[in-house]
Amino acid sequence: xxxxxxxxxxxxxxxxxxxxxxxxxxxxxxxxxxxxxxxxxxxxxxxxxxxxxxxxxxxxxxxxxxxxxxxxxxxxxxxxxxxxxxxxxxxxxxxxxxxxxxxxxxxxxxxxxxxxxxxxxxxxxxxxxxxxxxxxxxxxxxxxxxxxxxxxxxxxxxxxxxxxxxxxxxxxxxxxxxxxxxxxxxxxxxxxxxxxxxxxxxxxxxxxxxxxxxxxxxxxxxxxxxxxxxxxxxxxxxxxxxxxxxxxxxxxxxxxxxxxxxxxxxxxxxxxxxxxxxxxxxxxxxxxxxxxxxxxxxxxxxxxxxxxxxxxxxxxxxxxxxxxxxxxxxxxxxxxxxx
Amino acid sequence: xxxxxxxxxxxxxxxxxxxxxxxxxxxxxxxxxxxxxxxxxxxxxxxxxxxxxxxxxxxxxxxxxxxxxxxxxxxxxxxxxxxxxxxxxxxxxxxxxxxxxxxxxxxxxxxxxxxxxxxxxxxxxxxxxxxxxxxxxxxxxxxxxxxxxxxxxxxxxxxxxxxxxxxxxxxxxxxxxxxxxxxxxxxxxxxxxxxxxxxxxxxxxxxxxxxxxxxxxxxxxxxxxxxxxxxx
Numbered sequence: 001x002x003x004x005x006x007x008x009x010x011x012x013x014x015x016x017x018x019x020x021x022x023x024x025x026x027x028x029x030x031x032x033x034x035x036x037x038x039x040x041x042x043x044x045x046x047x048x049x050x051x052x053x054x055x056x057x058x059x060x061x062x063x064x065x066x067x068x069x070x071x072x073x074x075x076x077x078x079x080x081x082x083x084x085x086x087x088x089x090x091x092x093x094x095x096x097x098x099x100x101x102x103x104x105x106x107x108x109x110x111x112x113x114x115x116x117x118x119x120x121x122x123x124x125x126x127x128x129x130x131x132x133x134x135x136x137x138x139x140x141x142x143x144x145x146x147x148x149x150x151x152x153x154x155x156x157x158x159x160x161x162x163x164x165x166x167x168x169x170x171x172x173x174x175x176x177x178x179x180x181x182x183x184x185x186x187x188x189x190x191x192x193x194x195x196x197x198x199x200x201x202x203x204x205x206x207x208x209x210x211x212x213x214x215x216x217x218x219x220x221x222x223x224x225x226x227x228x229x230x231x232x233x234x235x236x237x238x239x240x241x242x243x244x245x246x247x248x249x250x251x252x253x254x255x256x257x258x259x260x261x262x263x264x265x266x267x268x269x270x271x272x273x274x275x276x277x278x279x280x281x282x283x284x285x286x287x288x289x290x291x292x293x294x295x296x297x298x299x300x301x302x303x304x305x306x307x308x309x310x311x312x313x314x315x316x317x318x319x320x321x322x323x324x325x326x327x328x329x330x331x332x333x334x335x336x337x338x339x
Numbered sequence: 340x341x342x343x344x345x346x347x348x349x350x351x352x353x354x355x356x357x358x359x360x361x362x363x364x365x366x367x368x369x370x371x372x373x374x375x376x377x378x379x380x381x382x383x384x385x386x387x388x389x390x391x392x393x394x395x396x397x398x399x400x401x402x403x404x405x406x407x408x409x410x411x412x413x414x415x416x417x418x419x420x421x422x423x424x425x426x427x428x429x430x431x432x433x434x435x436x437x438x439x440x441x442x443x444x445x446x447x448x449x450x451x452x453x454x455x456x457x458x459x460x461x462x463x464x465x466x467x468x469x470x471x472x473x474x475x476x477x478x479x480x481x482x483x484x485x486x487x488x489x490x491x492x493x494x495x496x497x498x499x500x501x502x503x504x505x506x507x508x509x510x511x512x513x514x515x516x517x518x519x520x521x522x523x524x525x526x527x528x529x530x531x532x533x534x535x536x537x538x539x540x541x542x543x544x545x546x547x548x549x550x551x552x553x554x555x556x557x558x559x560x561x562x563x564x565x566x567x568x569x570x571x
Contacts, residue, residue: 194533
């Protein structure tokens with residue numbers, strides 16, 4: 001990287017010299033200086049001081065050696081050329097100084113923009129997550145303190161409060177799990193992919209969401225002889241859990257249908273609900289981080305994680321409206337080797 | 340149950356966890372010992388010889404896996420390893436070093452009691468002959484006749500599918516790691532984890548009414564499989 005800048009400066013000087021040879025008959029000697037100054041500007045625009053200075057010196061040296069009489073020596077006949085050299089060098093220095101500054105300022109502005117963007121994402125993460133953490137915590141603390149005040153023995157309502165505590169704690173657990181896995185994925189941790197029957201992974205996701213589903217009908221259509229697919233079982237289970245949670249949230253009390261089919265290049269898995277469906281502009285946006293469908297609860301993280309995980313597997317995920325009402329999430333997983 | 344109360348050694352440095360474990364274990368008829376460091380756990384294990392050890396892997400003074408290794412040098416008391424989700428490699432390492440089972444934090448008390456009971460039964464059963472007939476819900480496996488029934492209808496299994504079930508019955512209620520199962524099914528080696536997963540998948544389609552919602556043969560993601568403990 002260091003050497004590269006100087007190599008470019010040398011190449012530019014060589015190019016300028018070649019151009020000057022071509023123009024030597026047409027232009028006055030002093031006009032050739034302009035060609036070298038142009039070359040220095042080009043080098044300086046790359047944004048590094050050292051190569052720009054080197055280019056300025058090289059320009060003066062080449063001009064002197066190749067074109068100032070006596071030619072092909074560094075010797076100078078007329079003292080007026082010394083003034084030319086000094087002016088040429090000074091102009092080259094000023095040009096390169098300014099160009100480098102423009103370049104560094106542009107870079108700093110770009111960095112500031114990235115920082116601002118990260119900051120914006122972080123603050124929306126913070127507000128989404130803090131809302132999402134506070135709601136179950138408020139429910140847990142409220143229920144627990146009510147139970148503490150209640151006369152011993154309790155009753156039917158104390159059981160409800162206890163169920164509330166457990167369910168809200170489960171919700172917190174899922175959120176924390178999502179956050180941990182997103183962070184892991186974003187930090188570039190490798191997937192632990194191995195070949196699995198998809199039925200196995202869907203099965204563990206269904207088991208983990210048993211309480212959340214609370215007896216709701218889940219239809220499954222998974223042919224026995226589907227090919228195995230390379231997946232990270234923990235992350236892919238998280239995708240399915242998030243899709244189930246999404247359906248429960250947006251299509252309460254409606255059945256959910258899960259199916260998988262073999263396709264040319266892998267497997268297509270679909271999660272279809274009978275909820276309100278999605279507006280046309282939401283079909284893409286639901287996968288954005290912190291996007292929440294109108295007035296829906298949740299941190300807007302679940303589907304974004306689904307997308308990140310599926311894409312990390314080389315697959316795709318998309319949302320469609322289901323014929324007859326409801327939303328359908330379709331994901332494709334490529335077949336192939338585990339590693 | 341035996342006349343003597345079974346003793347559980349709980350190794351965990353979190354006071355909040357100890358606070359809920361002690362009353363729930365005592366209420367269910369166990370005596371409880373507590374240790375919040377690996378060193379204290381090893382000392383208590385020597386001095387009091389607990390019947391079951393519940394070992395959290397993240398301890399302040401030493402690696403939980405090292406505690407397990409030192410325990411196993413002289414003790415065969417069942418150890419149930421406790422660790423968080425996403426640390427599947429720790430669970431596998433724990434099973435490889437002689438842990439009997441594991442629990443994933445956060446866990447409910449029913450799950451905890453079920454694991455402890457299974458661990459105790461296996462520790463007892465090590466001295467006796469195993470039960471020849473396994474029954475859980477609609478599934479019945481007879482190890483002496485080598486026959487399997489689902490809802491009273493006999494199920495035809497390939498020899499390998501039967502070997503898988505028999506291996507899991509012997510450890511019923513406990514997790515069996517992928518590695519352990521492969522050793523049992525293919526003692527000569529030469530097989531792959533994929534072959535095991537296909538075998539489990541096919542077996543489920545014979546012995547489960549709804550293979551995607553297995554009631555008997557459960558998957559422990561990234562670790563292994565568990566055949567539910569038989570009906571009491």
